[in-house]
Amino acid sequence: MELRGCTRDYGAVRAVDALDLAVHEGEFLALLGPSGCGKTTTLNLIAGFVEPTAGRILIDGEDVTGRPPHLRALGVVFQSYALFPHLSVRENVAFGLRERRVTAAEIERRVAEALELVRLDARGRQRPAELSGGMQQRVALARALVYRPRVLLLDEPLAALDKKLREEMRDELRAIQRSVGITTIFVTHDQAEALGLSDRIAVMSRGRIEQLGTPREIYERPVTRFVADFIGASSMLRGRAVAADRVVVTGGPPLRVQGGAALRAGEEVELAIRPERVRLAPGPGDNVLDARVEGLVYQGAQTEVTARLDDGQRVLAFVTEPTSVPLQLGQIVRLHLPADAFMVLA
């Protein structure tokens, strides 16, 4: 599955902007971003529900640009599930097979198989409205998989479920995708879902892909401020490089920065650091800065500490509870910012 330079305009609004994306065979790829970032339009381009203003779409190396959706042989699971209310569960699942003129015996066999895969073999005769949200979701999945499509497209499939069910379905979705081994593109605005489910994540913003990589790369090595900010919590620090691996942030001692590309001395740089990597230091040392505690949010297992550096930049730290000495507002603390915890943003 590949998008080459795909652009889609709605009037004066550019929803998707010269997008290039290649999805590997059997891969689970998440399109992650805030609403309006173009992720759903991208999915609709692949499915054929909208045509690109420019660019090409390839499936299995075959150019399918301009081909109507019913000839693309894809499986789609919609956010609302879009189950046919007038048909039984079994008829819903059989729909794609009937359109492919599969024989009755074969339809029966494969529908039974698909319903078993999603553990709904006992519900075949019921109408979708008689099932719970989680079951409807599984019917939608069975319906999209039963005719063995080339690619499975999931549009926020878990958004309509409540929290507990969502977590259950997330694991089940992943297990089913693995057992079937189908190339899957998954649209979501929920970073936890994307991190937990996907082989790779494409983080999107304003119609473009900001970063494409494994969940670990995206979380640990975000390349832009947008990604660092959108995925997880991060503190952003502006500073000036004084050596290839040294950055002065507050006029205080230079901080050692490790792991990124070599910096040029004198260059303005932006660093990001995850709150769980920031530690309270017992005394002065390398990569330790003084800061004044401005906010404390006790959360049981940890406390969220917001601290302000001398020059006004803020650092967020998750401090594991229980702490030896309780923290207090206005108190001066020493923050240890480990050299390998810094992410250098473009």
Added chain:
Amino acid sequence: MILRLAVAALMAFMTLPTLVVIAVSFNPTAILSFPPAGFSLRWYENVITYPQFQRAAVNSLLVTGGAVAVVLPVGTLAALALERGRLRGRSVWTALLLSPLVVPGVAAGLGFLILAAALGLLRSRSVLIAAHVALVLPFVVRSVWVSVRNLDPALERAAASLGATPWRAFRRVTLPLLRPGLFAGLLFAVVVSVNEFVVSLFISNRVTEILPVAMFTYVVNYTDPTIAALSSLFIVTTFVVVWLADRYLNLSRVFLQH
């Protein structure tokens, strides 16, 4: 208590004329007297054997049948176009197609008469059919339109993603889901068309006239309870049809949704 009395009074006020007609139809004598002087079915017999009524009944069947056959597909397409189509001046189209004819029946009838005369179609039932189509179209468009608005567009996309051509998606998904609206529209079309009088009076003759017109002609010439008997048949049939429809098609659901 007062409310209940008010409702009862209102119901009586609305149904009383109907009940009077039914009572009078059983009169044994040839005058429209109320209360009836006895009980007899002779006027019902007269209704069934009177040749002009037989002919008019056949005409009613042909005209209503013809009009319904035209208006259901046309009305369905119009409703789909109003909701989905890329229409210039959608609000004007909506107002036109959803509101019943606002011109007086006499004016409309005259218009159809002049047109029919100009086209040399005065002896044909096709003019009646055309007029009835125009008169019932808004009812059909409105009821189908309600069903179209309740239709999730994702369902048609789902059908397409599953391999259905646009026509197959329409046949297997859209049309079955429009069924409640179509039934309601059909019902309205039949009731309105069967009872239509003013416009039909202008454009029919002794050969093509439909039942309401034949009844009017009868009343002009005779004053026996035959007409009450025929009216009673009309009333009972309409009542049964609407009751059945409400019971099995859940009409209130179709109309209360929007």
